[in-house]
Amino acid sequence: MKKLIIARKFFQLLFLGLFIYVIWSTTYPLNSAISPKLLFRLDPLIMFFTSLSIRQWIEGVSFSIIIVAFTLIFGRYVCGWICPVGTINDIIGIVNKNKWVLSPGLNANIIKLKFYILFIVSFLAILGIQAAWLLDPIVIFARFVSLNLIPASTFVIDKAFAFAIKNFELYGEFYDFYRYLSKNLLGIKIYFFENSESSLSIFLAIAIFPLLIPRLWCRALCPLGALFGIFSRFSIFQRVVNKCTDCKKCLNTCRMQAIKEDISYKKNECVLCMDCVYVCPVEGTSFKFNNKKQHFNPAKSKGTISRREFLYILFVSLPSLGFVNKKNKIDITEYKNVIRPPGVNNEAKFINTCVRCGNCMKVCITSGLHPILLKSGIEALWTPQLVPEIGYCENNCTLCGEVCPTKAIPELKLEQKKKEKLGLAIIDESICYPHSQGKQCIVCEEHCPVSDKAIKLKDTTIKLKNVTMNNGEVIKLPYVDKDLCVGCGICQNKCPVRPIRAIRVKGKL
Numbered sequence: 001m002k003k004l005i006i007a008r009k010f011f012q013l014l015f016l017g018l019f020i021y022v023i024w025s026t027t028y029p030l031n032s033a034i035s036p037k038l039l040f041r042l043d044p045l046i047m048f049f050t051s052l053s054i055r056q057w058i059e060g061v062s063f064s065i066i067i068v069a070f071t072l073i074f075g076r077y078v079c080g081w082i083c084p085v086g087t088i089n090d091i092i093g094i095v096n097k098n099k100w101v102l103s104p105g106l107n108a109n110i111i112k113l114k115f116y117i118l119f120i121v122s123f124l125a126i127l128g129i130q131a132a133w134l135l136d137p138i139v140i141f142a143r144f145v146s147l148n149l150i151p152a153s154t155f156v157i158d159k160a161f162a163f164a165i166k167n168f169e170l171y172g173e174f175y176d177f178y179r180y181l182s183k184n185l186l187g188i189k190i191y192f193f194e195n196s197e198s199s200l201s202i203f204l205a206i207a208i209f210p211l212l213i214p215r216l217w218c219r220a221l222c223p224l225g226a227l228f229g230i231f232s233r234f235s236i237f238q239r240v241v242n243k244c245t246d247c248k249k250c251l252n253t254c255r256m257q258a259i260k261e262d263i264s265y266k267k268n269e270c271v272l273c274m275d276c277v278y279v280c281p282v283e284g285t286s287f288k289f290n291n292k293k294q295h296f297n298p299a300k301s302k303g304t305i306s307r308r309e310f311l312y313i314l315f316v317s318l319p320s321l322g323f324v325n326k327k328n329k330i331d332i333t334e335y336k337n338v339i340r341p342p343g344v345n346n347e348a349k350f351i352n353t354c355v356r357c358g359n360c361m362k363v364c365i366t367s368g369l370h371p372i373l374l375k376s377g378i379e380a381l382w383t384p385q386l387v388p389e390i391g392y393c394e395n396n397c398t399l400c401g402e403v404c405p406t407k408a409i410p411e412l413k414l415e416q417k418k419k420e421k422l423g424l425a426i427i428d429e430s431i432c433y434p435h436s437q438g439k440q441c442i443v444c445e446e447h448c449p450v451s452d453k454a455i456k457l458k459d460t461t462i463k464l465k466n467v468t469m470n471n472g473e474v475i476k477l478p479y480v481d482k483d484l485c486v487g488c489g490i491c492q493n494k495c496p497v498r499p500i501r502a503i504r505v506k507g508k509l
Contacts, residue, residue: 040405080271093210146358229268243284250276353408366391388489395449423487444491
């Protein structure tokens with residue numbers, strides 16, 4: 001039976017590597033064999049509650065139903081064999097040899113926490129608020145890889161190669177390999193995403209948990225695990241004990257503390273790690289499809305939470321109704337300083353549909369999309385915004401819509417995308433070189449990608465009070481054609497004025 005342990009570890013590492021590969025390869029020209037959308041469309045928590053909150057069937061729900069169907073057969077196999085956060089918990093847990101073992105009563109109470117969280121997420125979804133992204137493990141992991149791991153890796157690789165090339169004069173094939181690596185593997189041009197500290201902090205907190213208690217995140221806080229736990233109660237693949245010496249080795253080995261004193265187990269907590277099968281000294285434990293004749297069946301329970309607990313959770317969830325009113329009455333002027341990705345025309349719907357996975361930010365070829373914190377309110381936390389001073393919206397690119405798993409950013413045809421307005425460029429004449437100093441500068445007009453030029457020039461004779469040089473000469477003054485400007489941000493990105501750019505884009509929403 002040790003083969004089951006080896007198989008489980010193999011698949012854990014395989015899927016962990018696969019998750020990282022898919023996220024890492026989410027870069028131009030998107031030639032990965034696996035779509036980055038698939039990772040999230042296999043996540044029932046994200047798919048079900050996003051669909052419920054926006055009252056619309058989204059494409060990924062069908063994939064999630066398949067995952068749930070297998071859960072009804074095998075139980076929480078995703079948690080034990082596939083989930084990258086679960087795998088990282090197991091890997092880090094190896095370091096700690098003196099793990100805390102919770103008392104049965106305390107463990108039972110901790111287990112309920114994730115069901116409380118799931119209930120609140122469900123309640124909010126019914127009210128029309130999508131909050132599953134906040135603690136979804138797949139989203140947390142993907143955001144960490146996209147916004148923290150890859151930029152940090154890019155920094156280390158860039159600096160290491162630069163040091164080797166400069167100090168050891170390693171040109172030729174070595175330099176060509178570095179260029180290939182930069183273009184095809186790293187894929188991003190920055191070492192840090194704005195506001196990415198929060199995603200790093202959350203991931204590190206989850207990583208610290210197993211140093212104290214094995215799989216504490218999975219036991220207590222993971223709403224996806226709670227969802228799988230509910231369905232796994234009906235699974236037909238279960239633990240069976242045919243022979244027992246009452247040594248309690250299985251009870252002490254179980255990383256989820258799912259095995260009870262009477263050797264029965266909580267089926268909705270078991271992640272099929274198979275440790276109990278391997279540790280049994282008489283080889284009396286196995287996993288089989290439902291056989292009611294066996295002596296040791298899963299522990300029976302009245303439910304995951306009591307009626308009193310249900311009413312309590314309902315009561316503490318009521319303040320969230322305030323978000324409903326705000327969500328439905330969003331003042332578009334509130335978001336005038338936020339530039340959303342192309343095709344986003346309804347701020348409220350976008351906030352509700354976006355799962356904060358980081359795909360769009362990772363794939364942006366100019367690295368212009370960054371997570372927002374509280375600039376647009378708590379409900380917009382970690383949603384993407386364009387930061388033109390870092391990167392602009394490339395006129396011939398539709399990648400962000402192509403990788404969005406819930407279509408919060410619509411997948412647009414290129415010609416349609418070119419016409420989408422993200423905002424409007426506004427020239428600050430008080431600091432613009434031609435307007436304020438009489439210096440010739442047409443950088444913004446030169447870079448404008450609109451065929452008819454949204455930034456135009458008019459010949460004007462210099463008549464400035466504080467400028468003595470060049471007065472009387474003709475200079476080209478830039479101005480913005482509001483009807484043609486799409487707010488791509490390239491003018492702001494290329495503007496030579498510092499520290500504040502003389503031309504800045506205001507979001508349309």
